[in-house]
Amino acid sequence: MTVQGSIKGALLAALLLFAGAGAKFAHAEMQGVSDDAIKIGMHTSQSGPIAVFGLTYERVARLVFDEVNAAGGINGRKIDLIVEDDRGDPGAGVAAATKLLDRDEVALIYGGPYTPVALAVFPRVIDRGVIYWSPAASTPTLTDPFRKLTFQAQMTLDDQAIPVAKLAASFSPSKIAFVRENNEYGTITHEAVVAELAKYDLKIDVEETIDPGAVSAVAQIAKIKEAGADVVLHGGTPKALSHIIREAHKQGLTAPMISFGGGSSDAIFELVSSEAPIEYYAVSPLACQLGDACTAEFMEKWTARYPDQKPLVWTAQGYAAAKLFVEGLRQAGRDLTQEGLIAAFETMPEFSTSEIPYPMKFKPDNHRAINGGYLDGFKNGEHYFFGDSIDN
Amino acid sequence: MLSQVLVNGVVIGCIYALIAVGFTMIYNATETVHFAVGESVMIGAYFLLTFWIVWDLPYLVALALTLLSAGAFGYAVYDRMVSRPLMSAGLLPRVVGLMGMAAIMKGLTRIIWGADAYHLPSALSTDPVRIGPIFIVPQEILIVVVTVAIIGLLFLFFQHTKLGTAMRATSQSRRAATLMGVNISVVFAATWVIGTILSAIGGVLLGPLLLVDPDMGELGIKSFTAAVLGGFGSLPGAIVGGILLGVSENLVAGYLRADWQNAATFVLMITVLAIRPTGLFGKPDKARV
Amino acid sequence: MAGSFSWLRAPAALLVVFAVVGPVLDNYQLYVLSLIAVYVIFATGYNLLMGFAGQFDVGQAAFLAIGAYAAAILQIHLQLPFAVAVIAAGVLAVLFGLAIGVVVLPLRHFYLALVTLAFGQTVVLVLSLWRDLTNGFQGLPVPRPEIPGLSSNLAMYYITIGTAIVMVQAARNLVASRIGRAFVAIRESEIAASVLGISTVRYRLIAYAISAFYGGVAGALLATLLSYITPDAFRLTETIKVLTMIVIGGMGSIAGSIIGPIIVILGAEFLRISQSFQEITNGALLLGFIILAPMGIAGLALHRTTDLFGKVRSLLRRQ
CATH class of the missing domain: 3.40.50.2300 (Response regulator)
Structure with a gap:
């Protein structure tokens, strides 16, 4: 076979392989939900300018979801977390989210921290009538103006x-x-x-x-x-x-x-x-300095799972956000629809964790869960930690 | 404020110059535009971090190990894995190969050391010293001293050693050098080793002045700017270009606006290149694309 | 050289094939194929300037940015129809292309590279500071065109693939014409070219104008495909991405401008299976391709007897 022939062959094969598989359109029930599993798609920056945050949100989501699965899952379903790298590049982020929605047919998207990517991805997701739930992005644009399908469990800027x-x-x-x-x-x-x-x-x-x-x-x-x-x-x-x-x-x-x-x-x-x-x-975002009492439970689990990785303040916040997410799924019951999930998140009672200073709560007209921010500081070599609530 | 801004511009310019000198040496000998030069700076800082802080070795031992490792890395990775397989290829394939290698290095760094930024302490006191109206920290003085020393040593090396002469001959004409009995592959290896050590020294010196993270290699592009501004292929040009760039960036931040730095650099370059289309010290049209 | 890829000789047939498969593809496939089409346009224009006319430009992302923002702003503020906005974006990019083309006329090689690099950074700076028009770093949402009866993803697929096929064919005709031969003459030797009566000034400017047009149109389509743009998306990394594409595909080859984006984008999508090692596997993909085919994949086809496996064996022996 000539080189030219093999190149043509290889390229065509690659395109075909890519265009093959997939193309199933069955929407009897909510996409991504089967009898014993619910597929959650996550795009995050595993590489690129803010990989440090991207990786930590991924790891902490795995930590929480695996723990839920080990305890029998949510309403009889295991969480099947599928993570795709957005590389801190909007084009790659949209590709990641589209793959998650169309190839993996996930039930909803759990978002990553990088704003330019989040801003390019979320309109795609909600256009499809799918929830975009971000534990990580701090851009106000995600939930302001109010959108029925976006949720944010991160302190916005x-x-x-x-x-x-x-x-x-x-x-x-x-x-x-x-x-x-x-x-x-x-x-x-x-x-x-x-x-x-x-x-x-x-x-x-x-x-x-x-x-x-x-x-x-x-x-x-x-x-x-x-x-x-x-x-x-x-x-x-x-x-x-x-x-x-x-x-x-x-x-x-x-x-x-x-x-x-x-x-x-x-x-x-x-x-x-x-x-x-x-x-x-x-x-x-925390109620105390990372490593102090309010993060004791988190630190113990994190160190057991990732002994070589240093957690960030945002890892502990991502931990609380993931717990809130799991609780919302649980409240939505076994018959899942996007509308049912939205209603469950909006109506679930205040959710308190030791890590976050104020109880987290989504409202029907406000999809930001975090209501308070503290300040962590140093003065004359002394550590200061203090805070106040935000009137959301 | 002027003196403060100027002095700091020279300090930063010295770092640019040091990296640009390595970059230029590598170009002269191997005709490779070293697109992963920033990553050499990064590994210098990470090696020191590992040997000194993580392994807790005495500073000078850690420093020696860092420079040795950087040299070995330059030979094993750049020379053997990228430069040689692509020796007969053009300039751009080597650039792409180096960019591929840079991505591998960044990815490995994220896996080995984590994606976090580290604070690399300075080996010297961090208390500022006041000289007239100028505040300066010892590390900044060290940067200038080491840069001047290294440039002096390089000068002696190129003028008075056999290897240095062979390297100069190779950069003038690879064919003539071969005919005169210069072993080109030794020259290439030596160039990659020395060039990578210079970049690693840049990382060691700069590390304590910033945070060390896998993306710190982005400043490598500044050495390209410095090298071109000074005249591509000219070592004195790389030094002058580096310092000129450092000073002008700081002046723009001080007297105009910091977010105009890139645009101001643009204007500076167009002005320099309008007067001298091949840079400050460049010879007319040597390079080929 | 591109002629040996006989399936490219029939753009009409290709158009039919893509049109027929469109409806059976899922949204992910439509999106990735559209993205490849956009980068094929971008790479083709860049290759005309860099590979054919030999101008070492590394500010090409500027044209992508200008096209993207022009298309977005013209549709948002002036309510221009999509097709008009895309063409206007291309034309605006041409004006900038001519301007920078004039600025760099006295420069060659790395000096040209440096000034175009700074030009690219300056365009990003202006886009981020001119907030009334561009909304600064926060970026702009970009409207998507609607074609009755088609989903928006399928519509974008037809638009991008159709445009790419037309523009690639135009580039093929161009390189076979007097202009294309003049480009190559300038690349090989400006002095010899001017002795032959080829105006280097004129053809360098033509090369800039054409590649800027391709960049501008690609930018307009990319903006529409992403539906959200920020200045950060058009930094040097975009130029490096497309440079990688044409080097891997083949410099100075239209076929290379098609092969490069396919390998780089499809490769990255296939490598998603390597999960958190993607940065490394993508880097290894680039390094591997370039060592196996330093002249680009299209360059391999020129040497029909080259044996890929023999090349691998000889590389292993050399180590």
């Missing part, structure tokens, strides 16, 4: 702005600086915090930006220091934040720094408790 602004106001600042990361996360946190600060008659006086891949924040901090800001707010991710913190310490900027949830990272807390001891706070 606009909700995170509430404790950030409240703490900022408590310092009675004369000048506030905001360092916005040059991406979607920075833009949304900025907008949200401007709206919240207005409630205290405060505004942002010094606006700075930083590239997510920046290797220095020297200019930004120098300008903030020159402007005399006495509170520094930040919306962004740990890598760029580490420069801001190191630079603030280096240039002797004493203003307290408050970051959104993106700043709730182990590496950052290690930094502010050792090398760059500045006054620093970050939004946390």
Whole structure:
């Protein structure tokens, strides 16, 4: 066989193999639900820019669902979790979700953390009349405006702005600086915090930006220091934040720094408790510091299952979210429909976990379950943890 | 503020320069555009993290092991697994091969070390030092000192050693070098080893100034910018290009807006290349695509 | 060179085949085939510029971005019909293509690469800052065209596959024409080309205009296919993706521009079975293909006697 012939053959075979199999359209009952199993499809970033979050949400979902299955499943059905990598790429994310819906015929989609992917994927899912349930994405767009088929058990960035602004106001600042990361996360946190600060008659006086891949924040901090800001707010991710913190310490900027949830990272807390001891706070979804009493149950199960993996604050939050998800499925009973599931999530009673400070609750007109955010911080080498509810 | 911004620009520029020098050396000898140079920086930081923090070896031992491992990696992976099988192929196939290797390295890093960002401590004190209006941490001083030292050593190496002379000869004409009895495959191996060690030093120096994670190799693209700005294939050009890039990025962040950095770099490049279409120190049209 | 793939000689027949299989495919298959079609358009345009005319451009994602945003904005703000918006997106991309083409006229090789790289980054920057028009980093939802009687996925499948077949055929005709020969002459030697009376300025600009048009149309279709766009989706990684496609498929070959996207996209979909090792298996796929066929798969076909297995054996021996 000539090379040219084999190439043609191989390519055709690949296309055919791909186009073969599948193509069954039986919709007598709800897709993905059989007598003894319910298929849940999850897209998450196993690689790409936020694989660290993507992987942790996948692992914790497996942990919770496997435990449920070991105990006999939900209403006689085992959870069959099928995970696809969205690679942090919207095109690959849509492919992942479409595969889950059409090939694996999952009953609903359990979403991943990366916003650009979530925004491309969720309209596809709900157009099909299928629930998009996210334990991970923090973008407000998922549930604002209200949509019947999207659920969010993560603190959204606009909700995170509430404790950030409240703490900022408590310092009675004369000048506030905001360092916005040059991406979607920075833009949304900025907008949200401007709206919240207005409630205290405060505004942002010094606006700075930083590239997510920046290797220095020297200019930004120098300008903030020159402007005399006495509170520094930040919306962004740990890598760029580490420069801001190191630079603030280096240039002797004493203003307290408050970051959104993106700043709730182990590496950052290690930094502010050792090398760059500045006054620093970050939004946390938890009721206590990770590793303290409220996460004891989670930590025990996590360490047993993944002894080599460090959990994040968001892993414990993902754990609580997965438990909420399982409870909703249980309440929906054995005869499953999308409408029945929606009703079950909307009407289930308040769901309390030790990890999340306030009981989680979806309402018929509000599909955000998390109602409170705490702040985790360091000041003079001391650890501070405090919080307040969000009036949703 | 100006002095603070300038000094930091030079520090960051030194890192760019160091990586760009390795990048340029590799291009000169093997005509390979090293698209995985950022990943060499990454493995440098991860090796040090492993030997020093995880294995708890003394810093200097860990550092020596890091550089040895990086050199071995450069030979075993880049030279033997990518560069040689693709030696007769063009420039772009080698770029694609290296990008494939970069993806494998990032994926393996995520599996071996996890996807988390790590805080790599500095071996020096992290208390800032004040010199007049400028604040600086010892690690930043170290970066400048080490960069200058390495560039000096490289100069001596290229001028006064047999291998260095062979490498220079190879970069001028591979055929002529072969005819003069230079063993090309030794030169290639040495180039990959030295180039990878230089990038790893970049990672070791830079690691304590940022968070170490599997995607930190993204800064490799800056060394490409630096190398081209200075004149592709020119070692002094790579150094000047790196420092120019570091300083200009910081000036833009300081006096314009940080989110305009890329656009400002664009303007800077168009200006430089309008005056000198082959970069600051480049010879006219040597490269072939 | 593309002519040896005889099934490509009959785009009409191909159109019929795809039209007939369309209705029996599931949505996942429709989506992946549509995605391949979009990247075939993008890769074909890029290959004309890079592989045929020899312009080392690494800012091609800029045209994809311009096309995507133009199509979205024209439909949202001006309520233009889909087809008009797609063509207008292509035309707008051409204007940008000509502009950058003029800027890089004095530049060659890596210097050209660097400036186009920065051009790509600047376009992303402008899209993220011009919030009134683009909604910044938060992105824009993109309307999907409706064809009566067809599901929206099937409609997108017909639109993308149909457009790809037409545009690939146009590219085939182009490379066989005077323009195509002028491109190759410029690639081989600009000096020799100008001695032959070929205006390098004119043909370099033509190459930029055409590849920008392909990029713009591909961007408009990609935006519609994804139904949501953000500036982040058009960073350097997109250019690298398409560069990988044409190198693996075959530089300077129209057939290569088709084979590359099929291998890269279909390969990634098949490799989903490797679950959390996908980054590694995808990297190994690229490395493996490029070592086995450094001239691209289309390049293999040129050497009819090349024996793939012999190549594997000799590689193993060399190690």
